[in-house]
Amino acid sequence: MAKILSGTVVSNKMKDTIVVSVERYEKHPKYEKFIKRRKKFKVHDVGNIAKVGDKVQIVETRPISKDKHFKLIENSKLKIEN
DSSP, X not given: OOOEEEEEEEEEEETTEEEEEEXXXXXXXXXXXXXXXXXXXXXXXXXXXXXXXXXXXXXXXXXXXXXXXXXXXXXXXXXXXX
């Protein structure tokens, strides 16, 4: 089963690639406080449809390049057809 994540586009300056920041919360083992964790993923975006600030959903896929292992499946404004 492929992972589906949602996040915010932080960069779209590369050809057919966007950078998506995904936030998650985890509980500290000792202090039991919830901590916000953030990770950036390079995502394949054919046609460069996503803009900076868009909320998007991404899905894990086969390696597309050295860094890209996700592709765009849904933009907050548009649905992407496969």
